[in-house]
Amino acid sequence: MASEVILFTRNLGKRYKDRWAVRNLNLEVHRGDIFGFLGPNGAGKSTTIRMLLSLIKPTEGGVELFGHNLKTRRAYALMSVGGIVEKPDFYSYLTATRNLDLVGALSGGVQKKRIDEVLDLVGLSGRGGDKVKTYSHGMKQRLGIAQALLSDPELIILDEPTSGLDPQGMKEVRGLVLHLAKDQKKTIFLSSHLLNEIEIVANRMAIINKGELVVQGDVNKLLDEGERYVVVRGEPKPKIKAVLRNTKKLYAGYTERDGAFEVKMDFKDVHLLNKALVGAGVHVHALVPRRSLEDFFLSITENESRQ
């Protein structure tokens, strides 16, 4: 049985003067999902999230949260939603505890015990009495997650929560996201510009580019769809070609490009190809498994950074 859709957008669009930041966006997030919202910088992720959280008004289309239209029943729609939009900013002259107390009051009030719980959950217990202006970026990011969790919402919208964090911090945030989804049964809407990050944590995802939806669906299915191939780099090349001629059962075809061989094959057979190459005296420099979705995402990301 399909799980309940708790967030969906219908032909959502936002136009600034003559430029569409987001257009015709149809998203579906199911209860229990960790939904990855992927796109290069400037693709329209934050604009979409701002519309989901009613910070900006759509030019066209609409948003439904838990069956409530965000435009007409805003308070009901946002009742079970917590979120961070871009970098977390707080009242820096107040303590973390005081900030959370104020944020909690906006959602109907929370007890001190709950504030302590969320601070503990994000690893800030003992620092609640410090003014936010003394916090590092990583601590503010964690405090941002704490405020999103404060009212115990069912849906948590996180806009690039690992942005600006060191590798350890990124790992901790990913661990926290998985903990919230698996142990606390939260639905997570997580935006990122890193496919790898989405692949690690999400079960469903959508890719957005230039404000339009490119693809949406189950992460594993999307990544499995299309071709898989292994990029083989090594020397000498004639020996590589000879090995490939003798191991045709392992692959479906290959092409030579930029001094490397792109071999269409199942990733589970890569070790066999490696064994054959090494056995034939090839100095293998790299065997890189690639998928067409990954290539596609890299290509739009690269195009974006070139522009």
Add this chain to the structure above:
Amino acid sequence: MKSAMEFLRLLRIEIIKTFLKKRTYLGFLIILLIVPLVEIALKLEGGRFLRMAMRGVAQDFILLGNVFNGWFVSHQIMNSLWIQIPILISFVAGDQLAGEATGGTYRLLLIRPVSRTKIFLAKYFTTVLYVLLFVTFLGVLSVGLALLLLGSGDMIVLQQGILVLAESDVAWRFVMAYILAAWSMITVASIGFLFSSFVENAIGPIVGTMGVIIVLTIITVIPVETFSGIRGYLFTYHMAAWQKMFADPVPWNDIRMSVLNLAGYIVGAVAAAWVIFVRKDVLT
């Protein structure tokens, strides 16, 4: 009932945010420095200030008793400070909305399941509360300290001539004058609030409010015939209505017109700020 409770909760939030911010107390600090300084200096100067002020007409009067007293001095202070007070008011009023935009905290505030209108009203009422506290503080400090330092007595009013008000007739006039002054400052705060709703930096609302006040004050006071038709509609013309509390008899009709004119500006500015705020796309 639930809605009222929610509004009170929002009001508490805004009061905490405003009154735990250091800049909120800057105005109080300035008043706390300037009023005692001026009053002590006037006490040390004795009646020289009064004699200078009455130069030219002094020979027509015989003044008996303590006329260089607390009432006279605090009236003079009220007159001279009324140019600077709007700056201090707009400093806080202008920060109410623009401060959230600058600090990025709109993103914290406006994603909650409460209406923007309630948040707006909580912020506005907090601003009004600040104005009332500020004007009360100014009044109590100015009048209280002056009476303590210089004592009481009949009050001399130097406005287009000399008027002497009996000691027993002065206190209520000061109370009413400060109520009217608070009404004027709520008008200034409302205009600051309007600027604050569409400007997304801390200084813009202060510059905007003061710019409007300066331009309209020039139009109000400059003796040019062209402006005579509009002068009576400008809020700067009516901001000094408190001075009329020291006329005899008190021109109640003029005061009523000024109160209504300022009310029009308050309603207009707050309504415009509300429309901008509830329709605003938060991009900061």
